[in-house]
Amino acid sequence: MLLFLSKNDFFNILKIENHQVLLGVAAISGIIIFSKNKKQTHELINQAEQKEYEAEQSRRRLVDESKKNILIKIKNALYIEGWKYCLVLFFLIALATGIKYPYFGTSFTGKHSMKYAVYVDTTKYMYEQNNPFLNIRKYLADPVERPDGKWDTLGRPPIIEWGLLYTYKMLPFKTIEYNTRVFMHVLEVIAIISAYLFFKKILNKTQALFIIFFLVINPIFNFIYFLTVEDSMLIIFTFLCLRFFYDYLEENQMRDLFIAGIFLGLGLSNKSSIFLWLFPMLLTLFLLKNRDINSFIKSFGILAITSLLPTMVFRTSIRYLPKNALLFLGIFIIWIIAIWHYKNLLIKQEKNLTNLIEKLLKQKLLIYGSIGSFCIASLVFLYTTKLYQLSGEFLTDSSLIFNKKLYAYMLDQEFRIYITDNIYYLGIISLIFIFIAGNKKQLKSISIILGAIFYWVIASKVIFFHDYYTTIITISFCLTCGIFIYLLSKSTKNKIGSTLFVILVLLWVTPPAIKANRERLSKEREQISFKAAVDYLREHTNPDDLYIDNIDLSPLTIATSRSRIEPDTLIKDSIKLSIKNIGFSETMKKLNIAYLITFKEDPPLESFANIFTEEDLQAVSYRRADIIKSRLDPDFKYFSDSEKRKMIINDKNLKDKFVLEQTIGEYRFYTFKD
Incomplete structure (x- = not known):
């Protein structure tokens, strides 16, 4: 039925106007029917998840983990994961590659051409002068203070610049456009795997793969790994931080909390706007799992302190590499050693730290002192990470935040167009389905949605102009669509029927998404x-x-x-x-x-x-x-x-x-x- 309601008239079988109304009627009918089968569906989902878990444990018991060879370890990890899941994930990565590869050599003159200069311009001079610590930004010159565009400090950790530099050296026979897209696609593969690792943990492997499918045909997701923008790194850090934080909530291992804090800090040191969506996500995940005040103070206190470390490392060492590479590399190494000892201390003193927090919370004076300390720490956090700089041209001001026209315009004229009508309407319907029929696991995914909504409201001023800033919002649509398809595929014991349904939906959403990708990636000036x-x-x-x-x-x-x-x-x-x-x-x-x-x-x-x-x-x-x-x-x-x-x-x-x-x-x- 979805095929016939498609605005794109798949196979040109039937042309229907006002397809949104018809799709809404179909959705309401589906919700009513599905609600009646909710209990049966949850039982089928639980059975499928239990079967998936038991199969993985069975494979794990057959693996010899004493082998030290790295190739054997990789083979064992893939075997434990399950070959069929690995093959589907590989196919999805291949699909993402197939969508983008024809345009790897496209000129930099396409949409958002200014963004290429931020990284490519700098890396070009690193490559030409064989100096990875050089910071020349001729696209950002000043006629009086900096006519040559040369800076003696770095503005952010040069992760993308160094990745591009390595790629340029490895592929000197290719064009700068081709090499740039090769490295950005490597980042996309890392992002896809990171997303899979998180979604399979919070949901299950099958649901994760459905979500990844919608992710790899998402025009905005593909676009940020075609351009050279910081958001490409932020998405990776977001999924890795969420994965390890969720592991911490499930297993209470301090090591996981430490790693989550490091990934949060890496994101903040690259672009502090990650805080606007990632913190609400982390907070929601915590509240859905644990509402204990002691645990909250310990978890988010350690998370905050740890997340400051990458920024402090950058601002006291890496930032000044163009001035004196040898000196500041030495300071960087000292920092790494100190952070390693900090991690070990956290793990060893976890019980003592928990006991200390419990004692402090019994003292009112100390509670007020803690609140004061938290305020001071927050100010330090804002200053160190430069979050206060988000105001002005980034954060939504009072004249816009309650403007209904703004949000209506962005929904209809931006989000809908960016991700295609089919995924847009399916995503909204899917969100309703999840609230009505989702199980506890699926309701945890609301953390992603709440984080995206908070970010949209707070940063709508900048999102309005930059389609690639909507990445985390479009990922929310992919999330709801993936869960929705999984729910409906499990709503019947008829495997042939559910398989046919999944195939029909994929056929419905894929052609317009591929077309939107091609139109976006192929754009260039004459x-x-x-x-x-x-x-x-x-x-x-x-x-x-x-x-x-x-x-x-x-x-x-x-x-x-x-x-x-x-x-x-x-x-x-x-x-x-x-x-x-x-x-x-x-x-x-x-x-x-x-x-x-x-x-x-x-x-x-x-x-x-x-x-x-x-x-x-x-x-x-x-x-x-x-x-x-x-x-x-x-x-x-x-x-x-x-x-x-x-x-x-x-x-x-x-x-x-x-x-x-x-x-x-x-x-x-x-x-x-x-």
Whole structure:
């Protein structure tokens, strides 16, 4: 029935309008029917899980764990896991590879092209100068303070940069685009395995594989492992942290809590926004398992302290590798030794720590002191991890957080389109099914959903503009869809019927998802004019020249090694004074700024008005809240001082200060005059 309700008209058998209404009717009917068979379904699920558990234990007893050979250990692990599960997982990884591989060589000029520069631009100079500690970011140059884009510190742990560097060295005969996608796909394979390890633990292997299927056809999940974005690492750290934290809740082993804290810390040291979804997930998992105050203080106290360690290691050693590699590598090694001893101390002193917490909680004065200490520790945590920097252009402000139009727009115009109609509607229906008919294990998955919702509400300002920021939200849809398919496949003893049902659903969701993946991964700008623009910029500039980018196309910098600046970097008192004294054109020459490059556009004169007046005008930087308001409300003005800007543009005759030198396809190269 789902096939005929598909908007994509699979096999073109039947065309139905208002398919959402029909799908809703079918869903309600299914819920009513399924609710009546809920008890029988749970019994079948319990029997299947018990059979799966007994089969694994039987295989485990047959394995000789005394063997030390690494290949034998891997073979034993795969055997214990179950060959059929391993083969299905391998097939799903192959499916993800098959979806992306045809586009490994696609130009960096596609969707979110700026993101490639963040890692590729830096790694390119590491590779060319054979120095893994170099930090040159020409895409982020400053005409006064940093015209060459060279930094003497690192902004985050260079995990992706070093991975790319190794890949470039291993595959020197391939293009930089191909090599970049190869490494990012390796990260996707790690993410898939990490997700499987968590979901099989919290649910079971079969459900985990259903979820992984929806994951590998998820256009957003594939996209973050096609781009070079931090979110690719955050998803890996999220699943590994959740897996070890859940192991800790189940088995109460301090080692697992320590490892969970390390993965949380690695995520925070890369991008602190992981806290917005991962902490609610961890808290929900804990509350579903244990509500004891002593256990809460011990668990989250140790988790918080341990999660600070990777950030502290980075900020006191790895961060300064470009300055003095030998010295700070030594400090890094000292940190590793100290953390190893910290782990051993935690394991040995666990009982004493638990007893101490119980004694302290009996003293009211100490409780208040603990609350005060917690507040101080929280401030230290916020400062060390730089979480406070999430405000401003990241966290949702009060003018948006209760805006119903915002959430309705994001659901219908973003999430639905990103993951295709079929998975979107199926995911929503599946969530209802889980609440009505899910067992205790499946209800634990709500931790993922709650974390995703919390993140969406708190960070909607930035999610609105970045489709890849919705990854954890789209994973929630994959989760509910996977559980739903499993529930219905187990709602009958008729194996032929349930197998046929699963096949039909897979046929229903797969074609539109594959199509959405192809459309997203294959996007690139017209290459003939782009390559001509690259050649023109390279031939008409010197290596130390800069250009003003008004097209958000960092591949120009990657291809030409010319430093890129944005209009707002010119808003400096020294530049304003120079323009006043020697003129606009001479100031640009003094700063080695050769061109303003636009795409099918005239120069953005309003953005340049700031540097021709001593008056402090509104910032021209990327103000997300105001852009969102302008999209939701056509009458909203992005620049509140537009009239002042128009006066400056006319009085200073700004239009004549930009001279069109060359047009290449849709690229326009402007020089400057007084």
